[in-house]
Amino acid sequence: QLEESGGGLVQAGGSLRLSCAPSERTFNIYAVAWFRQAPGKEREFVAAISWTGGIIYYADSVKGRFTISRDNTKNSVYLQMNSLKSEDTAVYSCAGATGPLWSTLRPTAYDYWGQGTQVTVSS
Numbered sequence: 001q002l003e004e005s006g007g008g009l010v011q012a013g014g015s016l017r018l019s020c021a022p023s024e025r026t027f028n029i030y031a032v033a034w035f036r037q038a039p040g041k042e043r044e045f046v047a048a049i050s051w052t053g054g055i056i057y058y059a060d061s062v063k064g065r066f067t068i069s070r071d072n073t074k075n076s077v078y079l080q081m082n083s084l085k086s087e088d089t090a091v092y093s094c095a096g097a098t099g100p101l102w103s104t105l106r107p108t109a110y111d112y113w114g115q116g117t118q119v120t121v122s123s
Contacts, residue, residue, distance in 0.1 A: 002095065004093065006018040056068060092119050097111060
């Protein structure tokens with residue numbers, strides 16, 4: 001239902017840009033978020049943006065390094081990741097929420113999910 005792209009291998013301090021777009025018809029999306037999951041760890045929230053782009057949230061661990069944005073003309077959401085660290089290594093997934101609970105930033109509030117894209121940061 002959502003499709004991510006842009007993952008890969010990068011050295012610490014480098015940058016990557018992830019993209020998220022619907023792979024099939026999706027309806028009434030209030031907001032889109034990025035989550036990540038590292039091996040052996042729980043899935044964690046990274047960043048979220050409302051459909052209008054007027055409300056944005058970031059996890060403390062990525063503030064000042066990551067930027068979430070959207071392009072409504074392309075129906076896409078992006079995650080620009082700068083100053084990457086080894087602890088950013090994870091599978092990154094985008095998710096779409098169809099209700100106002102998206103601002104709880106909990107995975108259970110999101111209805112559409114992508115398959116995920118691997119981001120590996122080498123130190």
